[in-house]
Amino acid sequence: MSDLGSDLGSDLEAEGVVPHRSLPTEECLLTGNPNLLGFPYLRQLSELKGGEQEDRASLLGSAQYVSVSGDSDTGSGVELIGRPTTRYGTWKPVDEGITLTWRDLSVYVPQKKAWYKRDKLHKPFKRVLNSVSGAVRPGSLVALMGASGAGKSTLMNALAHRTPGEVVVDGDILVNGHRANRSMNALSGYVHQHDLFVGSLTVLEHLTFMARLRMDSRSTANERKGRVQELMKELGLTKVQHSKIGVPGTDKSLSGGERKRLAFATEILTDPPLLFCDEPTTGLDSFNARKLVRMMREMAARGKTIVCTIHQPSTEVFLMFDRLLLLAEGRLAYMGSSSGAMEYLDGLGHKCPSTFNPADFYIHTLAVHHGHERRSRERIKRICDNFAVSSYSKDIDVIIQYQDNKFMQYSDISGKDMAANNSTSTSTSSMESIVNIVKNIPRLPGWWVQLYWLTWRAVVDSYRNPDVHAIRILQKILMAFLIGVCYTNVKLNQAGIQDIEGVLFIFITENTFPSVYAVLNVFPQELPLFLREYKNGIYRSDTYYIAKMLSLIPGFVCDPVIFTTICYWIVGLQHHAYHFFMTVLVLIFTANTASACGAMFSAMFESVPYIMAFLIPFDMMLLISGGLFINLANEASTIIQWRGVKNITCDTEPGVPCLSTGEEVIEKYTFRSWRIPYDLTFMALLYVCFHIIGFLGLYSRAKRK
């Protein structure tokens, strides 16, 4: 393996090929210029004839190319012309241990400033990963290290298919020779650097919820319970299983270490064959850090593939990693055995002092030191350039090439062979492996199960904050008394008509605006958690949205009932059960339609200040014009109060027109007495429309981020 690599590597060096390339592989391929090709397997491809090259290129999925302009060394101010290709594919993942390979992976993040040139908008990108290639085999525990800002999280996100929407990933990522795709969610766990939880749940509730949504839907309740108990025991969470997770910084919350362990437990619930961990030991004491890494070591020994960024591990923890990947300034500085790194750097004149922890030494050597930027960058460039032509790099290339050949084979199967249905023996075994994969990927629970558990979580979260609800109910009671006292015992005369209409309008506004404002923070507050769980493929966006809305309904039924029950009788409106209950019904419709309007704004914008900037003018328009549901609610409640009333006292001066029946009052306000069902139906329609718009807002955000 190394011999092949060494020969070709020497050739490259002899030809003066610069291993650091900023052009994507396929562009190099199609030019057929060997001097642009830094890796042996690419050279072989470049030697293909024109037509063959095109076939190969289309197999690699490179129908579109990225033209790169700007500073190719620093990668800043880069402009991407054409649609860059992430080249994620459509295969189904495997159950045979995971070999993860990536080739010429570059990641570009958008920069804020944009400019117009020749009437075209040019958006600059910054390259944060520069043509990084690598390979990880089953049973490996890889430490991904580098100075802060080296691109560790960016690389992990790209490999895990979890990059934000605006970030451009260019290069090939193969899993057992299949192009990575959304199945990575089901196939891999990802322990994030910053954990996010619903703080009002207990540890046990959180894990039970996650087990229900993440574990195979064919697993039994006992199996899920058993797995949760087992993980809590292994990670030392049993004694805090009934404690609320809490919000960091508040009194009643788990410690940082417990949260980290809980995040880890959540990700390994399904025992995924591939695990990414972004600084899982940060915040843990040395004992727990050791325990956690030992657990990962054991998982790797069972054939799992684990990639883990790690900051300042103790020597003991560091030695538990068998593979090391060093990144510097977005480039690959080393990938190979943990022990080989020392030898490699030593060979370049960077000797680790005997008193130094090896991990500290690597980070120190690959960091850009303040005040010595130029020298640091030159050192990093030399290390990375040398690595690209080293035997370590060639070993990686051989694995990549092997996986690449597998990919070609699968492409053939899914193309000609499958269509013709006359596979060769090799194709048959590949087919079997694909079938196995599909069987062993956890089957996610159905729509209704997701909806049930998400609603459960939203309801528990909402009603575990009793103070908020107590204040809200108290406010309703106070307002009801205040308004009631102002309008006590209205009379059925000409002045009373104004009073009744006035109090009905107050009923409506009192159930409209507080309902709109009560829900404004519902989505912004939980957006990071939603986006993470959604990207992890734990649930769909529609079940999340509906569950959130269902959890709000009880509140928006109670509020109008409490308010109307107090105020209605003090004011002395129509003393019949029908009138009372119908008024309550109209106000329940009003409060819920208003809450849907608030939810629409909440889901469409990212933060409350943004929402307020749009909502305040919207509310003013609503109030001034009495439009949308306010007018519908006003009409319905007016009709309920006045229909059938015959005895309004006519106490005006002679000659002044007088309204003596309820029908005349309804007509005076240009309402129609037959329109109650129509008003209620239109409010229900508006409720649905607001929610559809809100859901689309949330959905588009989930897709973009």
Ligand SMILES: Nc1ncnc2c1ncn2[C@@H]1O[C@H](COP(=O)(O)OP(=O)(O)OP(=O)(O)O)[C@@H](O)[C@H]1O
């Ligand atoms: N979405 C983004 N938008 C803008 N810049 C980004 C984005 N993501 C990453 N970067 C930049 O890319 C570089 C690498 O970031 P990354 O988070 O991968 O570094 P890291 O090695 O994980 O650092 P740390 O150890 O501090 O977490 C940084 O300079 C960062 O500012």
